[in-house]
Amino acid sequence: MLTIALAKGRMQDAALGLLKRAGIRVSDEALASRRLAIEDESGRYRFIFVKPADVPVYVEHGIADCGVVGRDVLLEAGADLLQPLDLGINRCRIAVAALSEARKNDSGMLHVATKYPRVAAAHFGARGVPVEIIELSGSVELAPVLGLADCIVDLVETGRTLKENGLAVVETITESTGRLVVNRASYQLKAAEVSELIEKLSKAVAEERAKA
């Protein structure tokens, strides 16, 4: 049996939809229950539902063999995982955004508020821009509005939240989509099961793409 960690929240429905298309079904009763670990109808897969940032943790430790999680989370976690498949779900980007009417910052130091401190530090570091990273855990858009930061690095899907807070994207750092990740040991030790899953899911991804 393969244990698959799914990111709860925004990605969960898209991931389950894709799995269903791949012929891996989870019953509605099981989903409606509050259990955090459930099996699919064939009993060949066990799903655990965890916070997005915890998906790489479970998979890296081999508690889950596989996981479905956004590339944004993977970049931030820097986990040592295999990522054999781009699932094409939850397409969005990690971007730098600032107030549309930017205030001049003469301090020689950029203050960046973000939930992605590693990604932000790597991005500005590669350009030699000195930054102070201010790590927040939510409502990052508020930081420039209230003067905590000059700009933010955040996930942008439609850009609506940014706009409503008077912010605009300055530049895109990278694209992000949902990825299938696999533990290194499971990839070898459960090679047949893992490659079957990859095969099924890549077919489902191609079908989704053809439909869109």
Next chain:
Amino acid sequence: MFEPLSKIPGGMRYYFGAEARLRRAVENAVMSVFDGWSYEEIATPSVDYYALFERGMGHAEAHRAFRFTDTDGRMLALRPDVTSSVARAAATLFAERTRPLRFCYAASVFRQLPRTHAEWRRQSRQLGCELIGAGSGEADMEVLAMAVEVLERLGLAGVYRITLNCVGVFNGVAEQLALDGAARERMRQLIDTRDAAELERFIEGCASANTTDGLAARLTRLTGKRETLEEARALMTSARSAAALDALEKLWGVIESLGLSEAFEIDLADVSGLDYYTGLVFKIYVAGAGARVGGGGRYDELTANFGRREPAVGFVLDLDALTDLLARGNNFEPDGVPQLQAAMVEGSSEAGAFQDARRRRARGEKIRLGTRAE
């Protein structure tokens, strides 16, 4: 800031009781296999010049070591690896000895910075062997055969898998695509994480992309038995890749004739540690362990750092990972002396008790003195 003395530094731990006994038994079992193949035990300095490890392991790996300065200002490190030191000894202390040299060791290594999140330990005990001065496929097979015996001896037959690759396969592909250093490293990372989607984008951006139709998608999937080599041959045009595939095929032939092909897998997408190894690379996985428990390969360039270039091959096993794994299962039955029940020794006079104790000990009995606790 006030830190209680009871606190233990991150990545450090104690072993005691059944786990400590198991760990000792595993170490003994592995070392006795090495001894059975005539590998001589060597103990290397725990503290050595940082420059040794930087040369031996490469900057990125050596950088993870605990470092400090000697009284003359030179930088020292708590050994993050044993192989560098063994290679130096081979080129210097053992320069005159007949080749090949066979060494084994059980030694703790220390790393201040973890490589991955799951790798929380900063001290781990390596059980390793090095075969120096032999460059043939036979030498490669010798260490693989020892690895197999060790795993079987630990009761892991049927639940381990050893993946094989040869660095020439990837280096040949990098040549084929005419990649510079940075691009080569980027492609290596993408193959290492099997990131087919990003790899496809990367190869599309390469100048010589037109010659490599279908290469990207399949590079990350070159995993399997003998047929993998055939598949790879169809994709790879460079002479370098072809030579590496030939070497693997020869090795695979021996593995098949030993009836071990179930336990082995060819994994041409295993491209970690390419700067260190020069030929065969292999990794050891065991069911129940979320990360590999060991690995090794051929490092023909290492001893050249110490003034004598000669072929070498070896591997290490992570004793702590093995102990964790075996403590959870119960496959491993350490042989040798069974655990004796202790006889309590008490006496009316102190001297009498010790007389009795010494007599029993001389007979090889296990005793426990009836010393009163305070």
